[in-house]
Amino acid sequence: MKRRHSFDAPLSFRWRAYVLVALLVCCAGGLVYRAVNLQLVDHTFLAKEGDARFSRVVQITAHRGTITDRYGEPLAVSTPVDSIWVNPKELALAPEELPRLAAALKLDRQELARRVTSSLDRDFLYLARHREPAEAERIKALGIPGVYLSREYRRYYPSGEVAGHILGFTNIDDAGQEGLELAFDHWLAGENGAKRVIQDRYGHIVQNVESIRPVRPGRDLVLSIDLRIQYLAYRELKAAIRDQRAVAGSIVVLDVATGEVLAMVNQPAYNPNDRDHRVPSVYRNRAATDMFEPGSSMKPFFVAAGIAAGKYDEHSIIDTSPGFIKVGAKIFEDEHNLGAVNIATVLAKSSNVGMAHIALSLPPLTIWNTLTRFGFGQVTTSGFPGESAGLLPQSSQWRPIGIATMSHGYGLGVTPLQLAHAYAILGTHGISRPVSFVRVDSPPAGQRVLDERVCVELTHMLESVVVAEGATGRRAAIPGYRVAGKTGTAWEAVAGGYSTDHYFAVFGGVAPATNPRLAALVVINDPSAGEHQGGMVAAPVFSEVVGGALRLLAVAPDQPINGPEELPSTPIRSGVRTAAALP
Amino acid sequence: MLVFAVPLLWVGALGSAAGVIYCKHRSREMFVQLEQLNARRDNLEIEWGQLQLEQSAWSTQAFVERVANTKLHMAMPPPKEIEIIAP
Numbered sequence: 153m154k155r156r157h158s159f160d161a162p163l164s165f166r167w168r169a170y171v172l173v174a175l176l177v178c179c180a181g182g183l184v185y186r187a188v189n190l191q192l193v194d195h196t197f198l199a200k201e202g203d204a205r206f207s208r209v210v211q212i213t214a215h216r217g218t219i220t221d222r223y224g225e226p227l228a229v230s231t232p233v234d235s236i237w238v239n240p241k242e243l244a245l246a247p248e249e250l251p252r253l254a255a256a257l258k259l260d261r262q263e264l265a266r267r268v269t270s271s272l273d274r275d276f277l278y279l280a281r282h283r284e285p286a287e288a289e290r291i292k293a294l295g296i297p298g299v300y301l302s303r304e305y306r307r308y309y310p311s312g313e314v315a316g317h318i319l320g321f322t323n324i325d326d327a328g329q330e331g332l333e334l335a336f337d338h339w340l341a342g343e344n345g346a347k348r349v350i351q352d353r354y355g356h357i358v359q360n361v362e363s364i365r366p367v368r369p370g371r372d373l374v375l376s377i378d379l380r381i382q383y384l385a386y387r388e389l390k391a392a393i394r395d396q397r398a399v400a401g402s403i404v405v406l407d408v409a410t411g412e413v414l415a416m417v418n419q420p421a422y423n424p425n426d427r428d429h430r431v432p433s434v435y436r437n438r439a440a441t442d443m444f445e446p447g448s449s450m451k452p453f454f455v456a457a458g459i460a461a462g463k464y465d466e467h468s469i470i471d472t473s474p475g476f477i478k479v480g481a482k483i484f485e486d487e488h489n490l491g492a493v494n495i496a497t498v499l500a501k502s503s504n505v506g507m508a509h510i511a512l513s514l515p516p517l518t519i520w521n522t523l524t525r526f527g528f529g530q531v532t533t534s535g536f537p538g539e540s541a542g543l544l545p546q547s548s549q550w551r552p553i554g555i556a557t558m559s560h561g562y563g564l565g566v567t568p569l570q571l572a573h574a575y576a577i578l579g580t581h582g583i584s585r586p587v588s589f590v591r592v593d594s595p596p597a598g599q600r601v602l603d604e605r606v607c608v609e610l611t612h613m614l615e616s617v618v619v620a621e622g623a624t625g626r627r628a629a630i631p632g633y634r635v636a637g638k639t640g641t642a643w644e645a646v647a648g649g650y651s652t653d654h655y656f657a658v659f660g661g662v663a664p665a666t667n668p669r670l671a672a673l674v675v676i677n678d679p680s681a682g683e684h685q686g687g688m689v690a691a692p693v694f695s696e697v698v699g700g701a702l703r704l705l706a707v708a709p710d711q712p713i714n715g716p717e718e719l720p721s722t723p724i725r726s727g728v729r730t731a732a733a734l735p
Numbered sequence: 736m737l738v739f740a741v742p743l744l745w746v747g748a749l750g751s752a753a754g755v756i757y758c759k760h761r762s763r764e765m766f767v768q769l770e771q772l773n774a775r776r777d778n779l780e781i782e783w784g785q786l787q788l789e790q791s792a793w794s795t796q797a798f799v800e801r802v803a804n805t806k807l808h809m810a811m812p813p814p815k816e817i818e819i820i821a822p
Contacts, residue, residue: 225794229784231788232777310788383797384796387796387797632817632819713819
């Protein structure tokens with residue numbers, strides 16, 4: 153009866169109990185309602201809150217395609233590396249771990265603390281990028297809260313300097329910056345993916361929830377480059393630049409039958425693996441981006457215009473007496489008075505007077521048409537970033553003095569690649585094929601730009617540049633192969649005129665002359681070791697590079713290996729045993 | 736009618752619940768397996784890249800040339816010692 157007794161309290165206190173009970177019931181009801189509401193009606197809210205604590209969107213970095221040479225030798229490879237990043241908010245909760253982290257990362261402790269504390273309002277801070285996976289794993293294993301890894305790729309260029317200018321390089325985020333890495337960036341770069349994952353409180357991924365964007369790896373790129381020839385060209389050019397104490401130089405080697413670039417090197421070179429010591433001025437692929445006045449190496453294309461116009465052939469005689477010619481106010485002269493000579497001799501002795509006679513006898517439009525057909529004044533189809541179109545003035549602006557000047561290679565600009573391509577057209581006997589840095593599996597049909605007869609005749613004339621007595625290009629001779637080419641020695645244009653002690657030494661040509669397989673061009677800028685003529689400086693480099701390349705490509709020799717003294721007329725006999733030494 | 740339907744539904748519901756549990760379990764197992772295989776692929780990829788780089792380092796033309804010249808005393812024969820045999 154005790155309980156009853158308690159309810160026997162005075163009436164004035166009993167309402168308090170009722171109010172209290174009613175309040176408790178309301179509270180309980182409210183809680184039940186809220187619980188039911190959250191679980192059944194508004195359940196997305198809880199799910200969202202839960203996810204916000206455990207679900208993360210993780211980026212999956214795409215693998216950048218590999219670049220290889222034509223035989224599959226790797227030229228640019230992306231290998232996985234790990235970047236270490238922290239969530240400064242999480243790391244700040246464990247400041248005693250900072251010294252350990254700094255030691256593991258080989259970073260300065262104060263510097264690390266400063267970087268972390270200054271980024272406390274952020275959730276993401278890179279501490280170190282592109283560390284070896286094994287090293288990154290050790291840092292992760294320290295178990296410091298807020299330290300994470302993200303998988304990235306670093307680009308390595310195994311051939312280093314040798315192919316540096318062609319390949320270019322990528323930046324730290326693996327985007328192409330220069331060269332073919334830039335030109336083919338869309339092809340090589342993949343598309344980064346993203347996935348939503350659930351992490352536990354240690355940051356381990358425990359479940360893949362969904363794929364937001366699938367990762368698309370980049371595609372591989374097979375270049376037309378033959379690394380063996382590329383290396384040969386690199387080695388020979390470097391040696392020539394050193395021996396001739398020259399400032400710069402380029403070599404381009406083209407496959408005549410396909411229009412592919414087999415080798416392209418420049419000096420000074422740079423190592424694309426070294427991100428820290430790059431000087432922007434050496435990135436430039438001079439062979440494609442820099443134009444120069446080609447000097448006498450331009451002469452064959454003016455002769456081609458003359459033959460194509462039907463005005464000249466191999467029997468034509470040009471009278472170069474008295475060894476100079478006055479055009480307008482300017483006098484062009486030869487070193488010696490050659491007298492009346494045929495065109496082959498004009499080319500072999502590189503007679504400016506003879507060339508002026510030929511060029512002035514032709515209508516400007518005819519010359520302009522022929523030069524345009526050889527590709528001068530236009531960018532090649534190589535697609536190399538920053539390629540120059542060269543400079544070929546419109547024929548309507550040509551005056552006699554300008555024509556005479558151009559006929560020995562001044563007053564117009566070409567790139568080494570352009571000039572090499574022009575020689576390649578000569579090598580195909582008049583068919584222009586697009587220049588390609590990518591391996592071409594079936595040779596394009598190309599476009600006939602010149603009559604076959606013109607090119608065959610001109611090629612034959614250009615052989616005398618290498619073999620004729622006293623010719624300028626004798627050092628370009630290759631044992632076992634007939635060479636057709638042309639030397640060039642050009643004054644370097646400087647502000648206000650020409651420098652008479654800075655030269656471009658040039659040799660361009662094709663080999664083997666009977667059925668050309670390779671076209672090559674060598675340019676050496678400002679040799680200062682005594683010699684400066686194209687025939688002395690550039691021709692030996694041509695001989696070494698093209699000779700080596702023909703051997704590497706197993707091209708059959710087209711003359712006895714001891715080499716003829718005179719213009720060859722007999723085809724090679726089989727099984728010739730050679731005993732005589734080279735001249 | 737109801738006498739059979741209710742137990743049947745019960746059994747069905749329990750069966751499907753067990754199925755859900757089993758499927759979830761399998762999916763977790765397979766996810767763990769997938770992650771392991773992914774990690775293995777990544778490791779193999781790393782190794783492949785390193786081997787590729789190592790191979791190209793050893794086969795650098797400059798290196799091969801140096802070994803051929805100095806260690807093996809090889810040299811390009813002069814033209815007069817070359818005999819060409821036409822096929």
